[in-house]
Amino acid sequence: MAELLSDDQLNDVLPKLPDWAAQDAALVRTVELESFAQAIMVVNRIAEIAENDNHHPDIDIRYKTLTFRLSTHYKGGITALDVSLAEEIDGVLDALA
Numbered sequence: 001m002a003e004l005l006s007d008d009q010l011n012d013v014l015p016k017l018p019d020w021a022a023q024d025a026a027l028v029r030t031v032e033l034e035s036f037a038q039a040i041m042v043v044n045r046i047a048e049i050a051e052n053d054n055h056h057p058d059i060d061i062r063y064k065t066l067t068f069r070l071s072t073h074y075k076g077g078i079t080a081l082d083v084s085l086a087e088e089i090d091g092v093l094d095a096l097a
């Protein structure tokens with residue numbers, strides 16, 4: 001079972017996730033894609049990852065801007081599961097042409 005990260009643990013992790021911020025007990029990243037179609041393609045790729053991980057992001061879709069909020073719902077905050085998912089989301093975004 002994943003445990004909530006302490007403030008110290010979170011402060012250690014955040015520098016490794018430069019595109020993410022800790023806001024309201026979640027890891028948050030906003031990214032603007034090239035088009036709505038590309039945004040939806042990204043959402044679908046991340047949906048596959050989330051299903052495989054059984055750990056799911058909150059995703060806000062506004063035209064071609066996506067905002068991801070990662071928290072572990074049954075813990076009510078940020079755990080290592082959220083850090084791992086953030087790294088996987090970064091991988092999808094970094095791989096875009």
Ligand SMILES: C[C@H](O)[C@H](O)[C@H]1CNC2=NC(N)=NC(=O)C2=N1
Binds near residue numbers: 070074
């Ligand atoms: C039953 C199922 O394993 C749980 O509901 C999973 C699904 N995906 C999840 N995703 C996230 N972000 N937090 C959870 O606590 C969580 N729990």
